Amino acid sequence: MGKEIPSRSEDYSLWYNELVKKADLAEHSDVRGCMVIKPYGYSIWEKMQQALDAMFKETGHLNAYFPLFVPKSLFEAEEKNAEGFAKECAIVTHYRLKNDPQNKGKLMVDPDAQLEEELVVRPTSEAIIWSTYKKWIQSYRDLPILVNQWANVVRWEMRTRLFLRTAEFLWQEGHTAHATADEAVKETVQMLEVYAEFAEKFMALPIIKGRKSEGERFPGAVDTYCIEAMMQDGKALQAGTSHFLGQNFANAFDVQFTNKEGKLDYVWGTSWGVSTRLMGALVMAHSDDDGLVLPPKLAPIHVVIVPIFKHEEELNKIAEKAKEITASLKKQGYTVKFDSRDTHKPGFKFAEWELKGVPVRLAIGPRDMENGTVEVARRDTKEKQVMKIDEVATKIPALLDEIQENIYNRALTFRTNLTTKVETYDEFKKVLDEKSGFVLAHWDGTPETEAAIKEETKATIRCIPLDAVEEAGKCIYSGKPSNKRVIFARAY
Amino acid sequence: MGKEIPSRSEDYSLWYNELVKKADLAEHSDVRGCMVIKPYGYSIWEKMQQALDAMFKETGHLNAYFPLFVPKSLFEAEEKNAEGFAKECAIVTHYRLKNDPQNKGKLMVDPDAQLEEELVVRPTSEAIIWSTYKKWIQSYRDLPILVNQWANVVRWEMRTRLFLRTAEFLWQEGHTAHATADEAVKETVQMLEVYAEFAEKFMALPIIKGRKSEGERFPGAVDTYCIEAMMQDGKALQAGTSHFLGQNFANAFDVQFTNKEGKLDYVWGTSWGVSTRLMGALVMAHSDDDGLVLPPKLAPIHVVIVPIFKHEEELNKIAEKAKEITASLKKQGYTVKFDSRDTHKPGFKFAEWELKGVPVRLAIGPRDMENGTVEVARRDTKEKQVMKIDEVATKIPALLDEIQENIYNRALTFRTNLTTKVETYDEFKKVLDEKSGFVLAHWDGTPETEAAIKEETKATIRCIPLDAVEEAGKCIYSGKPSNKRVIFARAY
Numbered sequence A, B: 001m002g003k004e005i006p007s008r009s010e011d012y013s014l015w016y017n018e019l020v021k022k023a024d025l026a027e028h029s030d031v032r033g034c035m036v037i038k039p040y041g042y043s044i045w046e047k048m049q050q051a052l053d054a055m056f057k058e059t060g061h062l063n064a065y066f067p068l069f070v071p072k073s074l075f076e077a078e079e080k081n082a083e084g085f086a087k088e089c090a091i092v093t094h095y096r097l098k099n100d101p102q103n104k105g106k107l108m109v110d111p112d113a114q115l116e117e118e119l120v121v122r123p124t125s126e127a128i129i130w131s132t133y134k135k136w137i138q139s140y141r142d143l144p145i146l147v148n149q150w151a152n153v154v155r156w157e158m159r160t161r162l163f164l165r166t167a168e169f170l171w172q173e174g175h176t177a178h179a180t181a182d183e184a185v186k187e188t189v190q191m192l193e194v195y196a197e198f199a200e201k202f203m204a205l206p207i208i209k210g211r212k213s214e215g216e217r218f219p220g221a222v223d224t225y226c227i228e229a230m231m232q233d234g235k236a237l238q239a240g241t242s243h244f245l246g247q248n249f250a251n252a253f254d255v256q257f258t259n260k261e262g263k264l265d266y267v268w269g270t271s272w273g274v275s276t277r278l279m280g281a282l283v284m285a286h287s288d289d290d291g292l293v294l295p296p297k298l299a300p301i302h303v304v305i306v307p308i309f310k311h312e313e314e315l316n317k318i319a320e321k322a323k324e325i326t327a328s329l330k331k332q333g334y335t336v337k338f339d340s341r342d343t344h345k346p347g348f349k350f351a352e353w354e355l356k357g358v359p360v361r362l363a364i365g366p367r368d369m370e371n372g373t374v375e376v377a378r379r380d381t382k383e384k385q386v387m388k389i390d391e392v393a394t395k396i397p398a399l400l401d402e403i404q405e406n407i408y409n410r411a412l413t414f415r416t417n418l419t420t421k422v423e424t425y426d427e428f429k430k431v432l433d434e435k436s437g438f439v440l441a442h443w444d445g446t447p448e449t450e451a452a453i454k455e456e457t458k459a460t461i462r463c464i465p466l467d468a469v470e471e472a473g474k475c476i477y478s479g480k481p482s483n484k485r486v487i488f489a490r491a492y
Helices: A010-022 A037-058 A079-086 A125-136 A181-201 A249-253 A277-286 A310-331 A346-355 A366-372 A390-415 A424-432 A446-456 B012-022 B039-058 B079-084 B125-136 B183-203 B248-252 B275-288 B312-330 B344-356 B368-372 B389-415 B425-434 B449-458
Strands: A026-028 A036-037 A069-071 A090-096 A095-100 A107-109 A114-121 A146-154 A168-178 A208-211 A223-229 A235-245 A256-258 A264-266 A268-275 A302-309 A335-340 A358-362 A371-377 A383-389 A418-421 A438-442 A461-466 A485-489 B026-028 B035-037 B069-071 B091-092 B096-098 B107-109 B114-121 B144-153 B166-176 B208-211 B223-230 B236-246 B257-259 B264-266 B268-275 B304-306 B337-338 B360-364 B374-377 B384-388 B419-420 B436-444 B460-464 B485-489
Touching: A010 A026, A010 A277, A036 A146, A037 A146, A037 A168, A037 A277, A069 A125, A079 A125, A079 A249, A079 B096, A095 B079, A107 A446, A114 A438, A125 A146, A125 A168, A125 A249, A125 A268, A146 B144, A146 B368, A168 A181, A181 A208, A181 A235, A208 A485, A208 B275, A223 A277, A223 A390, A223 A461, A223 A485, A235 A249, A235 A277, A235 B264, A249 A268, A268 A277, A277 A310, A277 A390, A302 A310, A302 A346, A310 A335, A310 A366, A346 A358, A358 A390, A366 A371, A371 A390, A390 A418, A424 A446, A446 A461, A446 B389, A461 B419, B012 B026, B012 B275, B035 B039, B039 B144, B039 B166, B039 B183, B039 B223, B039 B275, B079 B125, B079 B248, B096 B312, B107 B384, B125 B166, B125 B248, B125 B268, B166 B183, B166 B275, B183 B208, B183 B223, B183 B236, B183 B268, B208 B485, B223 B275, B223 B389, B223 B460, B223 B485, B236 B248, B236 B275, B236 B374, B248 B268, B275 B389, B304 B312, B304 B344, B312 B337, B312 B360, B312 B368, B312 B389, B360 B368, B360 B389, B368 B374, B374 B389, B384 B389, B389 B419, B425 B449, B449 B460
Parallel strands: A302 A335, A302 A358, A418 A438, B304 B337, B304 B360, B419 B436
Antiparallel strands: A026 A036, A069 A114, A090 A114, A090 B091, A095 A107, A146 A168, A168 A268, A208 A223, A208 A461, A223 A235, A235 A268, A256 A264, A358 A371, A371 A383, A438 A485, A461 A485, B026 B035, B069 B114, B091 B114, B096 B107, B144 B166, B166 B268, B208 B223, B208 B460, B223 B236, B236 B268, B257 B264, B360 B374, B374 B384, B436 B485, B460 B485
16 A cells, blocks of 8 residues: 555654654645644644643633744843743744845845844743733732643754654643742642643553753743653653743743732743644554554544445445444544445555554444444454444444553553663663663752763653652762652653 | 723724723734734634634535745745735744844844745745645545645734734635636635625624625635625625635646546645634624623623622522522533622623623522522613523523524614615715715726726725626726626725
């Protein structure tokens, strides 16, 4: 079928790239570093959006929309944030093209249409949002503000990879404002929990909740919380972050409020986001050498029905049965595709739907019609069984639940097997090189040690787990005392 | 309450601007011409999106996402399209800021980070999408492509107004590719019908379906279809357009396919879009001097319950009843808000929810509690009635349907009254100046006449109605023969 992809063991990186393209998730565009998210890929992203959006609303947030552009003077107001994003941002300087007198039919930037102030295409929206919040907030009665935005952002990354790192990507960014530090920290942690629940329940992705070290913090944040997941090559992927901003942005944009005691104070903030990067995580965590393995809760198509037939008459009979099955599953909220194409053989179709990660495949041939049965194949384990057609409506939903659970458990087992406690730096390097995965080790808490280890091994501190056990130990690098282990890994 | 807005008769334009701001729909941002869509406004836009998205999917379309940026060489490929948008587009020329050595703490565009090719922030996506479709289409088997995109676009308008004309706005843009002209025209008309149905059923907005004259066509289209609505000042507002692109973009981007006969041919295209402009139409078509009047199908809150109480004990009892009412309506898909604030008087709350356009208000006081009744006020007519609490669950849904219908009918009557047939140019000018509204008149079909009338009266041809009756007549301007009337109006 010309859709073969390399195996993971052959070349994991190439396997990923080819799979994303061949399964119609995304492709490179004519714009450097920007991708096209294809309909099949986008339909998975829409499922993610729906689930997350419902969770945001349940926790009291509303959506809003802020400008794409950040005037330079606002962009530079919060110094660390500006420093963090200045080196990789797209800048609008002009607002008109005109005919190029040197080149007939070509256009050129009109030098008479230069902007007085340059506009930065948002790499993140803290600056533009906090300059707006200043107008919305006078008193404690205006707080909290609990707002989320679904938007595109641009970071001019030099090395890009589909979904994982692109110049433009889609994301949501929550931006909240609070009267007290305590309330803002609670919000930060609450949203981390939302992300964790989404990753585990919908993406079937086991994650570790933790805090970032100072070196890995969001520019402008006081504290960054994150969820970290393990991919099938043992590398870590940061799947979501939630930042406690302290009063940094309120200070930068002079956002003060009168508190209950009648005194002026600066507002406390949070921001939190997940992006289309999650699409990359979904692919790399579960898929195999035959293609995507999608957790049923995010699969655009839950069940595909492939008819096995020689004559049109046979097809018509099977189509009738397929219609009944589709109706009974649709009623329960499942999407069913009947692949009746007569231009392709069943084997081709099987491979195509495997590539696309459809969780359950039903095959119905003339003998099945006689026996009132159907062949059921699950994508995750490739196991097949014969099922009575009458039972499909009750057994398939149960099977989909089982698949969702199995994918999660498989990823959890994988992660457990690739998580290693080490006591020495030699051991640490050996595990990274020979086994990979997460390495639990003691660290002295200094940025210097973190930087040295990163320099020598390319491993970074993924997070300080929230549930890390208090335990006396010695830093693997400096030998200085430490009271808990952190997670090191090489990462995407 | 400090939320008063001017009346429509006083200053229609100011009434609109103030209403949009005071009702928390949108506000100006710190970026020239760009707006902030506030949570309440965005929640209406979300309702529009949901309804439209469902209709797009029912007609076989899938969503996808294409890059925000269009490289200049692609932008200029379709000449008319380029010409149409070149004069008002945002252009990215650099990809990095650096510290400004002259100004401590300030940033400047890094001259060493100039792009080799400038990027235009999409004003519309035909160029970037057709350059992608070239990769997707080889044979008739790859057709049709039925894709929609929800996105932000930027047009550097000099005079902006919230929702109606902003430098950045949100929209959806459908882009389809077909094997035959006939199929593409059918798609164009189908999507016009979808827009018409959405406007009438959800927005309660009567519209006229028609085709644009050559002078008002989308740059790059062969034919532009539109729906036109009338605002309460008699001006027209274009509420959606659907374009038959012919083979123009296929030619510009060399998108050819092998047809069923094995011959190479250029692909036929359509594009169609509606934007956050619809928010402006919604406000201007239905609202009154007290605030928004929202059609129930797009109202974020359907029913507000205002308790009338003196003591907390009374409030608690009313709250219990309100809870029952809320539950019974929520089950049926309605959103209910119980406004239990003790910081504001009922009169203040009444005015606030009227301003925000909540279709139905329930007031419950101690006497209502005794009698088992509730006072029901509808927003559209301001009529009040007393209702048994037991009947709320059945009667309120019916009332909401009635309100939806009434708002539509009211707008239709308004439009009918302000639609005038004229036979002479004098009559034409008199109607425009003294009565305003839609003017049905004969036109000789030439761009020259159209331009002259526009120049002299500021009225444009809104559309040539699809259902225009064949009727011999003379052009009001040139006296030349004409066989149908077109709609002239001053327009937003």
